[in-house]
Each structure stands twice: as structure tokens, then as C-alpha cells.
Amino acid sequence: MLTIFYIFAALSFFGALGVLFLKNPIHCALSLVGTFFCLGSIYVMLNAEFVAVIQVLIYAGAIMVLFLFVLMLLSSRDMKMSSNNWTAGKIIAGFLSIGIFFQIAYLFTGNELKLGPKGAYPIEVVEEIGSIALIGRLLFTDYILSFEIIVILLLVAVIGAVVIAKRKFN
Amino acid sequence: MSQIWLVPAFPLLGFILNGTLGKRFGTNFVSIVGPIVIGLAFAQSLVLFFQMLNVEGNVLSEHLYTWIKSGNFEVGINLQVDQLSGLYLLVISGIGFLIHVYSIGYMKGEEGYYRFFAYLNLFVFFMLILVLGDSFLLMFVGWEGVGLCSYLLIGYYFEKNSAANAAKKAFLFNRVGDFGVLSAVLMIFLIFGSIEFNTVNNEAASKLEHGGIIVTIITLLLFLGATGKSAQIPLFVWLPDAMEGPTPVSALIHAATMVTAGLYMVARLSHLFVLAPLTMNIITIIGALTALLAASIAITQTDIKRVLAYSTVSQLGYMFLAMGVGAFTTGVFHVMTHAFFKALLFLGSGSVILAIHHEQDMRKMGALKNKLPITYLTMLLGTMAISGIPFFSGFFSKDEILWYAYSSPFGSAWFWGIGFLTAGLTAFYMFRMIYLTFHGESRLDKHVFKNVSESTVSITFPLVVLAILSVFGGFFGVPHIFHLLPNSLEILFKGFFAEIPKGHGTVTTEWILMIFSVLLAFLAWYIAYRLYQSGFEIAYSLRKKWEWAYKISLNKWYVDELYNFLLIKPVHLLTNHFLWRFFDLNVLDRIVNSSGTAVRTSGNTIRPLQNGLTQNYAIIFTFGTFLILLYLI
Amino acid sequence: MIPVEHILLLSALLFTVGVLGVVLRRNVIVIFMSIELMLNAVNLSFVTFSRSLDSMSGVVFIFFIIVVAAAEAVVGLAIILSIYRTRNSLDIEEFNLLKW
Numbered sequence: 001m002l003t004i005f006y007i008f009a010a011l012s013f014f015g016a017l018g019v020l021f022l023k024n025p026i027h028c029a030l031s032l033v034g035t036f037f038c039l040g041s042i043y044v045m046l047n048a049e050f051v052a053v054i055q056v057l058i059y060a061g062a063i064m065v066l067f068l069f070v071l072m073l074l075s076s077r078d079m080k081m082s083s084n085n086w087t088a089g090k091i092i093a094g095f096l097s098i099g100i101f102f103q104i105a106y107l108f109t110g111n112e113l114k115l116g117p118k119g120a121y122p123i124e125v126v127e128e129i130g131s132i133a134l135i136g137r138l139l140f141t142d143y144i145l146s147f148e149i150i151v152i153l154l155l156v157a158v159i160g161a162v163v164i165a166k167r168k169f170n
Numbered sequence: 171m172s173q174i175w176l177v178p179a180f181p182l183l184g185f186i187l188n189g190t191l192g193k194r195f196g197t198n199f200v201s202i203v204g205p206i207v208i209g210l211a212f213a214q215s216l217v218l219f220f221q222m223l224n225v226e227g228n229v230l231s232e233h234l235y236t237w238i239k240s241g242n243f244e245v246g247i248n249l250q251v252d253q254l255s256g257l258y259l260l261v262i263s264g265i266g267f268l269i270h271v272y273s274i275g276y277m278k279g280e281e282g283y284y285r286f287f288a289y290l291n292l293f294v295f296f297m298l299i300l301v302l303g304d305s306f307l308l309m310f311v312g313w314e315g316v317g318l319c320s321y322l323l324i325g326y327y328f329e330k331n332s333a334a335n336a337a338k339k340a341f342l343f344n345r346v347g348d349f350g351v352l353s354a355v356l357m358i359f360l361i362f363g364s365i366e367f368n369t370v371n372n373e374a375a376s377k378l379e380h381g382g383i384i385v386t387i388i389t390l391l392l393f394l395g396a397t398g399k400s401a402q403i404p405l406f407v408w409l410p411d412a413m414e415g416p417t418p419v420s421a422l423i424h425a426a427t428m429v430t431a432g433l434y435m436v437a438r439l440s441h442l443f444v445l446a447p448l449t450m451n452i453i454t455i456i457g458a459l460t461a462l463l464a465a466s467i468a469i470t471q472t473d474i475k476r477v478l479a480y481s482t483v484s485q486l487g488y489m490f491l492a493m494g495v496g497a498f499t500t501g502v503f504h505v506m507t508h509a510f511f512k513a514l515l516f517l518g519s520g521s522v523i524l525a526i527h528h529e530q531d532m533r534k535m536g537a538l539k540n541k542l543p544i545t546y547l548t549m550l551l552g553t554m555a556i557s558g559i560p561f562f563s564g565f566f567s568k569d570e571i572l573w574y575a576y577s578s579p580f581g582s583a584w585f586w587g588i589g590f591l592t593a594g595l596t597a598f599y600m601f602r603m604i605y606l607t608f609h610g611e612s613r614l615d616k617h618v619f620k621n622v623s624e625s626t627v628s629i630t631f632p633l634v635v636l637a638i639l640s641v642f643g644g645f646f647g648v649p650h651i652f653h654l655l656p657n658s659l660e661i662l663f664k665g666f667f668a669e670i671p672k673g674h675g676t677v678t679t680e681w682i683l684m685i686f687s688v689l690l691a692f693l694a695w696y697i698a699y700r701l702y703q704s705g706f707e708i709a710y711s712l713r714k715k716w717e718w719a720y721k722i723s724l725n726k727w728y729v730d731e732l733y734n735f736l737l738i739k740p741v742h743l744l745t746n747h748f749l750w751r752f753f754d755l756n757v758l759d760r761i762v763n764s765s766g767t768a769v770r771t772s773g774n775t776i777r778p779l780q781n782g783l784t785q786n787y788a789i790i791f792t793f794g795t796f797l798i799l800l801y802l803i
Numbered sequence: 804m805i806p807v808e809h810i811l812l813l814s815a816l817l818f819t820v821g822v823l824g825v826v827l828r829r830n831v832i833v834i835f836m837s838i839e840l841m842l843n844a845v846n847l848s849f850v851t852f853s854r855s856l857d858s859m860s861g862v863v864f865i866f867f868i869i870v871v872a873a874a875e876a877v878v879g880l881a882i883i884l885s886i887y888r889t890r891n892s893l894d895i896e897e898f899n900l901l902k903w
Contacts, residue, residue: 119858157874782899
């Protein structure tokens with residue numbers, strides 16, 4: 001179990017590095033899809049099957065396909081793309097990001113985070129009822145307002161996307 | 171409920187209607203609404219007045235709204251009708267109504283007819299608030315409001331430079347007085363913890379030492395306000411200039427009502443004022459001097475309205491003389507009779523001015539007696555009233571003032587002497603006006619003279635009513651010695667004003683003094699007749715002989731020049747050389763400019779940060795995140 | 804059982820790579836992908852905490868995050884398309900009108 005996790009962890013990390021370093025955006029996208037698949041597997045190992053499924057379905061399946069569509073739509077034409085130059089600001093930002101990594105890692109490995117109060121859904125309960133049923137129940141009771149709002153957000157996003165993409169500029 | 175609020179509500183309604191709809195609906199609408207609202211206010215005032223007489227304690231009051239409430243301090247919009255405000259109500263709304271009717275004829279065809287009536291309605295509203303308010307604050311609202319309306323109406327012909335300047339002058343001089351009133355109100359609040367008239371009057375004797383320094387300061391400050399509003403020395407110079415306004419305005423605001431607001435305040439606070447003998451003396455002296463000074467100016471003025479304006483100042487001085495010697499009832503009596511005959515005289519002069527096409531110079535009039543019979547007759551009656559011809563209204567009130575000036579414990583023979591002299595001068599310049607205007611040969615342009623005709627009914631009707639009042643108005647307060655009628659004003663004001671000790675002097679003295687002043691009035695009449703009936707040889711020779719005195723009087727004792735020299739010049743110099751050239755240019759401008767420069771420099775420094783490159787923002791964003799995390803750790 | 808710290812470290816790593824991508828890459832779409840990567844890193848930590856604290860809230864939040872990510876991708880790509888039409892470029896340094 002642990003070994004499998006490390007393998008997937010390493011794969012997802014390399015996939016992420018691919019996004020960072022690969023020249024061709026399409027390659028980047030494919031490498032990101034790989035990362036998403038690996039993360040999905042890790043979710044399964046964490047007993048979050050529902051999350052794993054929507055990760056693969058929506059992220060890898062829907063969102064990334066959308067990215068690829070757009071890339072294919074655009075990259076077929078000539079693109080102005082000046083060469084990647086590393087300015088001083090970017091170097092500083094790079095070091096800052098690595099600093100952020102150490103900060104987050106320090107916070108995560110610290111002890112405070114594990115001391116939080118235990119919730120009402122230990123692993124046995126989840127396996128007995130099933131995580132999808134539980135999520136559904138929560139979404140329509142405790143989180144109903146957020147759910148409704150997110151629905152509207154999605155609607156607005158769809159309309160907005162259509163309006164923005166259709167508009168012709170003179 | 172006695173519905174006091176209706177009284178000011180009617181004029182306010184008129185103001186709103188005329189102000190908003192008047193322009194659209196035209197003159198007919200305005201000339202109906204304008205006078206009618208005042209008429210309704212007068213009717214309601216009459217009802218209230220008689221209600222008040224029948225009520226225990228003679229006070230009607232009404233709480234409308236709590237305006238300010240802070241701790242123990244509470245100011246309500248409370249209206250109160252008592253003997254004093256009741257009488258003022260009748261005078262304001264009654265004469266106001268007549269003058270509104272008059273204005274229909276006088277202002278006919280003027281541009282901004284609706285504006286005139288709107289302002290006039292608003293003025294009546296504020297004046298009613300002034301006398302109805304039961305606290306200093308509400309009175310002050312009215313006080314400022316009438317000042318505003320006075321400003322607007324003096325500057326009615328604002329396209330005329332002199333009118334605009336006169337309006338500003340009136341406003342500024344009133345502000346000096348307002349400063350006094352406000353300071354006094356603050357001090358009263360500190361001492362009494364309340365600014366209601368009743369509280370102040372009732373507790374004045376217990377909370378303030380008789381003749382103490384504080385009460386003297388308070389009353390002097392209040393009196394400063396009164397000198398501003400009621401045009402006394404040293405703040406009287408605005409009133410003659412205020413004649414730039416239309417004549418009905420001069421009649422209503424600058425003769426009958428607003429200028430008596432200062433007297434109203436003194437009368438209202440009589441219990442406070444009697445505690446300060448020094449102030450009372452100052453009021454008497456100022457009043458007497460103003461009366462004499464203004465009368466001495468009036469004898470040489472040639473503008474018919476200016477004569478009346480100085481006469482008003484002089485008569486107001488008379489009233490203050492009465493207040494100062496503690497004869498509050500008599501002072502108010504003179505306010506009333508003066509409102510009758512001075513409104514009449516102003517309206518009459520307006521009728522003359524209108525008939526001869528806005529000529530105000532008396533040197534160009536003459537022989538109008540037969541052309542304007544009603545105006546002539548009514549004005550003659552008014553003149554006889556103001557001159558103190560026996561049994562006209564002015565005779566009673568003026569004579570009572572003179573008697574109190576002599577006999578009151580605050581008075582003296584000197585005050586009587588000044589008042590006596592002033593009475594003679596008054597009779598002289600008033601009859602001079604009559605003779606110059608109506609008698610002798612016409613000095614008018616032939617064409618104009620031929621077409622002169624009596625004014626319309628809306629002008630003559632108020633004249634007739636006011637003439638009747640001027641003739642018989644005196645019988646409300648007949649002095650005791652006549653045993654003709656009970657002195658109804660004294661009965662009305664029984665126990666209202668502060669008591670002052672009984673004066674000295676016997677009935678015989680009173681009779682002698684009265685006969686003197688009557689004789690003087692007739693003598694002045696005769697002199698005026700001799701000098702100005704026709705041909706002016708005697709007048710010219712007198713003028714030659716007394717050139718210097720003539721010049722002083724004609725130039726109004728150089729008071730305007732004195733103000734110019736003492737105040738305006740120094741202020742000009744200060745502003746020009748110090749405030750503008752030094753302070754403004756070198757200090758203020760530099761501060762302003764350098765703050766601009768500072769913003770520009772710092773903006774230029776920071777500007778490159780906003781270079782529009784998204785990744786730059788992302789980098790700064792990362793830096794921010796780093797800092798926040800640093801803080802969390 | 805997988806140690807919680809290791810999963811969290813992986814999440815931190817992925818997040819950092821995402822940040823680096825946003826800061827360093829110049830292709831708008833790749834920057835966009837890096838943002839998705841950061842969102843996924845957050846998701847991973849949500850699931851981890853949810854499991855280790857016996858709570859379902861984290862999982863529900865992932866649901867919301869994915870919806871928001873989808874909405875964001877749709878609108879963002881639409882914007883990119885419309886910018887591309889006028890600028891004919893995907894270089895983020897060309898999109899510099901937003902200044903002063």
C-alpha cells in the first residue's frame with residue numbers, strides 16, 4: 001500500500017514538473033492529465049471514492065479536454081511568443097515559492113494540525129453508509145445554501161463564457 | 171387644542187404654493203394665494219387672541235415636536251400665545267394682510283411677481299415663528315429667517331447694483347447683532363440650564379444677582395442683537411439703504427414688523443432686563459440718541475422713502491427709550507401705533523412713487539394733492555398721527571413715552587428733553603414731506619404730471635384701513651389722566667412685564683408736559699408750512715446760514731464714512747497687503763502647491779509597480795503570501 | 804496506513820510547482836493549468852485532513868472547489884480566446900493594458 005502510494009506520488013510530482021518545464025502546451029496538458037489520474041488513485045487509497053471519480057470525470061475528462069480543445073483551436077495559427085527570459089523578479093519569485101513550500105511543509109508537519117477535534121464520520125461509518133450517500137446527505141442538509149449558490153455560479157459562468165467567447169471585436 | 175400651528179402654517183403653505191407653482195400658474199393665482207393665506211393667518215390669530223384672553227393665566231401653548239433632546243436639555247418646537255405674542259400676532263398678520271393686498275396693485279407687471287409674494291409669505295411665516303416660539307432657539311430661527319427674507323427682498327431688484335449692495339449691508343449688520351444674541355443664549359443656557367422664556371423670566375430674579383456683572387453682560391449682548399435688528403446706534407445704517415427694496419417690503423419689514431423684533435425680545439425678557447440697571451440706562455441712552463440723530467438726518471433728506479426710513483429709525487429709538495425706562499407696556503403700545511401709521515406712510519409714499527413712475531425725489535414732486543386725493547388724505551392723517559397731533563394714535567403712545575422718560579425711576583428730565591426735541595423734529599420733517607410732495611407747484615415733468623392718476627383699489631383700500639387704525643388706534647392705550655376710556659393695553663399686560671418702582675411726578679406735571687409737546691407739534695407744523703408750502707426762499711436762506719449743520723445732516727452725520735474709515739479701510743488694507751499678498755500667496759499657495767508636488771512625486775516613484783504585466787502582480791502576490799505565512803508560523 | 808505528513812508534503816510540493824508555473828511560465832494557457840494544479844494540491848490536503856480528522860466536510864468542499872474550478876476554466880478560456888482574437892498571442896507579457 002505504502003509503496004503504491006509513493007509510486008503514485010512520484011508520478012504525480014513528475015507530471016507537475018512536466019507542466020512547469022515542457023515547451024509545448026499540449027505536452028503540458030497531457031502531463032497534467034497524468035497528474036490528475038495519479039491524484040485520483042491516491043484519493044481511492046484515502047477511501048474517497050467519490051472524489052476520485054469526479055476527479056477523473058470532471059478534471060481529467062472535462063476540464064482538461066476543454067483545455068486541449070482551446071489549445072488546438074489556437075496553436076494551429078502563428079503565435080507571437082517571445083523567448084522565455086528569466087528576469088530578476090522571476091528569480092526572486094522562484095526563491096519565494098520555494099520558501100513558501102518550506103513554510104507550508106513546516107506548518108503541515110507541525111503538531112497542531114493533528115490535534116483538531118475528531119469528526120462524526122470515522123472510516124467505519126463511511127464504509128457502512130457509503131461516501132456518496134454521506135456527501136449527498138450533507139450537500140442537501142448542512143450545505144444546501146452553498147449548493148444553491150454554486151449552482152447559480154455555474155449557470156452564470158456558462159452564460160458568461162458564451163457571451164465573452166462569441167463577442168466580435170472590431 | 172387651540173391649533174396655534176395653523177397661524178404659521180398658512181403663510182408657509184402660501185410660500186410653498188407661490189414658490190413652486192406661482193411661475194407656472196401666473197399672476198392671478200399668486201395674487202389670490204398670497205394675500206389669502208395671510209388673511210387666514212390673521213383670522214386664526216384673532217381667534218387665538220380672544221381664546222387667550224379667556225384662559226386662566228392668559229397663555230396658550232402647544233407642543234409640536236421635540237427638536238433637540240440631550241440629557242436634561244430639551245428644546246421642543248413649542249408655540250406659545252400670550253399677551254405679548256398675541257398682540258404681535260395681530261399686528262403682523264393684520265398689517266401683513268393689508269400689505270399683501272397692496273402689493274397686488276403695487277407689484278403689478280413686475281418681473282418675478284410670484285417670487286415677491288413667495289418671499290413675502292415666507293417672511294410672514296418666519297416673523298410669526300419669531301413671536302410664537304417659546305424658547306430662544308425657536309425665536310432665533312425666526313430671527314434669522316426674517317433676516318434672510320429681508321435680505322432677499324431688499325435685493326429684490328438684484329440686477330441693480332445698489333440693491334444688491336444694500337441687501338448685503340443689511341445682512342452683514344444683522345450678523346453683528348446675531349453674534350450678540352447667540353452669545354447671550356449660550357450664557358443663559360449655562361446659567362439656567364434651559365432656554366425657555368418662561369423659565370428664564372421666572373428664575374431670573376433667583377438665579378442672578380440684581381445689577382450683577384453676568385446679567386449685565388447677557389442683557390448687553392441681547393441688546394446688541396436688538397440694535398442690529400431694530401436699527402439702533404451703532405448698527406442703524408443698514409435700514410436707510412434697505413429702502414432699495416420695493417415699497418411694500420419697506421412698509422412690512424422695515425417699518426411695521428421685523429425691525430420691532432429687537433423690541434419684542436427686550437419686552438419678552440423684561441424680567442431679565444430689569445435686573446441690570448446699567449443695561450437699562452444704556453438702552454435708554456442709545457434709544458434717545460438714535461431718535462435724535464435719525465430725526466436730525468431726516469429733516470434734510472430729499473428721497474421720500476429715506477425720510478420715512480430715518481423716521482423709522484427715530485421712532486424705534488423712541489420705543490427703546492420707553493423700554494429703557496421700564497415702560498414696557500408703553501413701548502409695545504408705540505410698536506403697535508407705529509406699525510399702523512408708518513406702514514400707512516410707506517404705502518402712501520409707494521402710491522405716490524407708483525403714480526409718478528418711480529420717482530422718489532421730493533424735489534421733483536409737488537401739487538399732487540388733487541391728483542391723488544385718497545393718498546393725500548390718508549398720508550396726511552398718518553403724518554398727524556406720527557407728529558403727535560392730539561387724539562391721533564401717535565399722540566397717545568408718544569406722549570406716554572415722554573411722560574415715562576421724565577417720571578420713571580430710570581428716566582430723567584434729560585431724556586424727556588431729547589424726546590421732546592425729537593418729537594418737534596419729527597413733526598417738522600413729516601410735514602415738510604407732506605408739503606413738498608402734495609402742495610405748492612408741480613416740479614414734475616409736464617407730461618408725467620398730466621397723466622398722474624389715483625392708484626387702484628388694492629392700493630387705496632389698505633391705505634384707508636391703515637388710516638382709520640392710525641387715527642383711532644391710540645384709544646387702546648389712553649393714558650389715565652384723560653379718564654376717557656380704560657387703558658386696555660395696561661389691563662391686557664397686567665402682571666406680564668417686570669414691575670418697576672412707581673415714578674415721581676404729578677398729574678399736573680404730566681398735563682404741562684403734554685401741552686408743551688402738543689404746542690411743539692403745532693409749531694413744527696407751522697414752520698414746515700412756512701418753509702415748504704411754496705417758494706423756498708426761507709429754506710434757502712436758512713440753508714446758507716447754517717451750511718455746516720445742513721451738510722452734517724445731509725451726509726447723515728458721516729456715519730457711513732466713519733464705518734468706512736474705521737472698519738472697511740483697515741480690513742481692506744489688511745486683506746490686501748497681509749492676507750492676500752503675504753499669507754495667501756506665500757503660505758497657503760505654497761502649502762497647496764507642495765502637497766500637489768508631493769503627490770505627483772510619490773506617484774511617479776510608485777508608478778512603475780503598476781506596469782500592467784500580469785506576472786509582476788503574481789510575483790508581488792507571491793511575496794505577500796510568503797509574508798502572511800511567515801506571520802502564521 | 805499512509806502517513807498523513809507524506810501526503811501533505813506531496814500536496815505542498817504540487818502547490819509549489821503550481822506557484823512556480825504561474826510565476827515563471829509565459830503561455831497563458833500553461834499558467835492556467837498551473838492554477839488548476841494548485842487547486843488540486845489544495846484538494847489533496849482537504850481529502851487528507853478530512854480522512855485524518857474523521858470528517859466529511861473536506862470532501863464536500865472538494866465538490867465545491869471542482870465546480871468553481873470548472874466555472875473558472877470555462878470563463879477563463881473564453882477570455883483567453885477573446886483576447887487571442889485581438890492580440891493574436893498567448894504571451895502573458897503581451898496582455899499589459901492593465902496599467903496606470
